[in-house]
Amino acid sequence: MLYIVAFALFIYGLSGLTGPKTAVRGNKTAAAGMLVAVVATLLKVDHNWALIVVGLLAGTVLGVPAARRVKMTAMPQMVALFNGVGGGAVALIAWSEFRTSDGFADSPGHVVVASMFAALVGSISFWGSLVAFGKLQEVLPGRPMGLGRAQQGVNLLLLAVAVACAVVAGLGGAPQVWVILLLVLSAVLGVLVVLPIGGADMPVVISLLNAATGLSAAAAGLALDNTAMIVAGMIVGASGSILTHQMAIAMNRTIPAIVAGGFGGSGGLVPGAADGVDRTVRSTSAADAAVQMAYASQVIVVPGYGMAVAQAQHAVKDLAKLLQAKGVEVKYAIHPVAGRMPGHMNVLLAEADVSYDALKEMDEINDEFARTDVTLVIGANDVTNPAARTDPSSPIHGMPILNVDESRNVIVLKRSMSSGFAGIDNPLFYADRTSMLFGDAKKSVLEVTEELKAL
Known part of the structure; x- marks a missing residue:
């Protein structure tokens, strides 16, 4: 009977993971189910209780501190490691x-x-x-x-x-x-x-x-x-x-x-390396970016792994709150494979208490880019690369992407011109409507926020 209760909690908990609003509750429900299953197993047959206690203590000592101390940027690594331990x-x-x-x-x-x-x-x-x-x-x-x-x-x-x-x-x-x-x-x-x-x-x-x-x-x-x-x-x-x-x-x-062996690498290509063309980018400043967004009717934020590395999610939330106070509608475009694990961006933004209603999946948000005044890309690369649509020779050709290039203006926050994990250049960075704001994502967002306050 306890097993039946545990299975019901497993399934009910899993169903809660289908949406951000119920994910935390679903996780706790499934965890409760696992506790019930463990208790039921211990009641079923005789065991060496000394070894069980040692195992429980060892697992608790290793697992709880690791889960509590892990940074959000390292969450994919923790998921991979904990999953491997199970295997x-x-x-x-x-x-x-x-x-x-x-x-x-x-x-x-x-x-x-x-x-x-x-x-x-x-x-x-x-x-x-x-x-x-x-x-x-x-x-x-x-x-x-x-x-x-x-x-x-x-x-x-x-x-x-x-x-x-x-x-x-x-x-x-x-x-x-x-x-x-x-x-x-x-x-x-x-x-x-x-x-x-x-x-x-x-x-x-x-x-x-x-x-x-x-x-x-x-x-x-x-x-x-x-x-x-x-x-x-x-x-x-x-x-x-x-x-x-x-x-x-x-x-x-x-x-x-x-x-069979995917594409990708952390080294990346230098701009123009693929075809020998020396392209130029248009840089912008925090003040100019603030002016563009302050007078926009809608701003879409596109988070990527760069936001996770810089731990910029809280600064992004504060920026969005300030824009909303000025009457600007702010939405977040979430690509299914942005980051380094499924739902990575959702986890980061949820940690910053970003409203779930503001998080829009790719299929839901893509039609809105064409009527968006400013799209703010924070450390996202491959998921915004228009080569996936336009270049048949690209390794990512055919991959569904966020239609960032259709926005009236695009501001990209990056440390440098290095490519993403797919190891390929991004034509979006050289587009006429794109401006690059170089530097640490968190620092850049904070600078833009300060400039907005002065407007």
Whole structure:
């Protein structure tokens, strides 16, 4: 009965995550469901309570401070890391199941298959998530790093050998070395799958690895005959798979193409490097930007990863509040893959208590750019790049973007002319109606705010 209550809370909590207004409540509801599921599991059978208490204390000591202290800019890394830990736990559970059952000597077939699947996918998810964490944390380069044309052949070979090890280990009575070899090969495969994927595809990768962790947890639940793990794992796997599909559509990419090695890098191209043309940009000042926005009827703010890096969300909220006091309508245009994880910009703006009604998704806001006086782009690059519409040779051609270039005036806040994570130049920066305000995004927004106060 407690499990049924927990499942209901899981599903009700997940439904709350479909909208910003109910997301916090949904998260707390699902967390309450997990607490109920844990209690129910502890009541079900006998356990080594000393180990359980040690595990709970260790998890609490590591998890709570990490979650409380993490900066909003590092939230994608934390999501990747916590998700990876789940996959690693599942892989260890599968290994433990092999050891405690004397090498699956008398285990039913479904337990064997589920355990080996959990070991394979859980290990891939763990090590792949560590690589994603490294790229997001810039411990590893954001650019694709792979074996070139041999990459897919090597990956397929590793997968085939890992599956063969799983088959041998599952036949019953096999030496433990086969499971260890399976985990090692899966680890190498997880690293090699994510390394060639560029930073521009990282939001999709995080979502895909999350789905993989959920499916591996469901498999482990099947092996352990734990209903809570089966249901929770399938909910995570299904929702993560749907989100991955939606994110891929938002980038006009296919999931196989992303896994096969995406585009992207943190280094970027210099202006005009792609075609040899030396373009010029028009710079502006905080005072000029303030005048433009003060006399506008509508301003659209387009946040990107640059806003997250500068921690400018609170300053942006204050700027918008001042504009609204002057009779200017302010809206926020949110691209599905802006930032480094799904919903990254929503999380940042929610932290600054920006009204949910002001947050507009891409499909909802795109038609409004043509009648917008000023669009303020804060550290967004690839999601505003008109080459996605106009240049068939561009790596992002066909990707739905925010129609920023249709605005009457565009002000772009950037530190420099470096490209985004896709590693390509943005023609928007050289357009006649675009002005560049260079510098730290938070500092620039504060300067514009001060100029507005003086008007």
